[in-house]
């Protein structure tokens with residue numbers, strides 16, 4: 001559990017005391033001598049920041065506004081503000097220094113200087129460490145990120161729906177036929193479109209014809225209702241083992257790195273496993289990501305038996321007390337070797353070594369491939385039970401409707417979506433926010 005996870009209790013519990021404590025300090029009127037010694041401008045500033053933090057509403061964005069005031073670029077002032085923040089929260093020195101060191105390292109790697117380049121990432125890292133992602137603060141940021149990421153789909157889908165509704169005085173046959181065409185063009189898929197329209201026809205009886213807002217409201221509700229919620233699996237014995245499957249090029253390796261990054265920010269010890277021993281660059285690519293994120297890595301030489309890699313990695317994970325194991329698998333093999341059989345063998349070996357694992361099998365799909373993504377669900381789900389789907393590259397497509405099609409056709413929860421190539425560009429998926437972002 002990340003060090004900040006105590007923060008909400010700590011902050012609320014001591015908030016009152018801290019304010020009083022600081023106010024008492026403020027009241028002490030130092031003599032001329034102590035004045036010179038005790039309150040340098042830096043200490044004055046620190047005291048002002050501490051007081052403002054203690055009095056502020058416990059919301060990450062507000063805390064950051066206070067902490068980062070007058071800060072334009074990375075540098076000593078920024079590090080000392082973060083140190084002040086962490087010590088206000090009584091964070092163990094080592095964890096606080098690790099957080100700052102990792103962030104500094106990331107800024108150097110990305111060659112970021114100005115606050116506008118890194119403020120979002122800093123808030124995201126703190127939100128993960130704070131375990132505050134589900135808070136309204138992060139949710140609204142996620143919504144903005146989602147809306148930006150879906151801009152291409154939104155531009156097409158919601159604009160056409162708005163035009164259709166505002167030009168229709170009645171929800172007649174012509175209206176439904178046009179809506180059907182819009183949904184299919186957005187890659188929702190034929191069956192999911194029919195299902196959605198049938199539900200909308202029933203609901204439309206509740207509203208007056210041509211009422212744009214009312215229709216969009218029931219439309220967003222019907223869309224959101226299509227998305228199954230992921231089940232929270234309790235892991236009896238750690239490490240939690242996650243198998244990532246999917247064809248080449250969908251963004252699997254990047255997604256594994258993003259998942260590792262999130263887990264690490266939440267204070268977990270993560271092992272990335274290169275069980276795609278078929279594609280030459282796969283092992284090296286994953287190793288680069290593991291070093292970049294700063295997590296553990298295990299693989300063997302190219303061409304090794306993937307199941308053997310999985311077995312030995314599991315051995316390492318158990319011996320070295322990892323919390324999370326992310327297993328990358330091949331997107332394809334020699335045609336003579338059946339990929340599905342290979343995946344089943346990896347699952348058997350993992351389960352033998354660590355009963356109950358893999359705890360989750362995640363299929364990674366590329367949203368830009370539209371209906372082709374649906375056929376990949378079909379291909380994989382026939383032989384490997386899929387627990388979750390992660391849809392990548394939603395930022396790159398105008399066909400975000402495929403999300404609806406997948407959820408509606410296969411009833412497999414979509415847990416994360418990829419909204420870009422950077423570490424923070426993997427966000428939890430929430431059907432309601434997606435529907436709102438699409439139709440807002």
Ligand SMILES: Nc1nc2c(ncn2[C@@H]2O[C@H](COP(=O)(O)OP(=O)(O)OP(=O)(O)O)[C@@H](O)[C@H]2O)c(=O)[nH]1
Pocket residue numbers: 247248249250251252253254255279282285331392393394395396417418419420421425
């Ligand atoms: N815009 C965008 N690009 C992404 C996203 N996820 C991955 N990519 C890019 O997609 C390309 C392929 O990503 P990889 O992670 O290498 O894909 P892969 O599935 O591992 O492919 P193989 O390594 O061939 O198996 C890379 O250039 C990634 O940066 C995303 O959410 N948005």
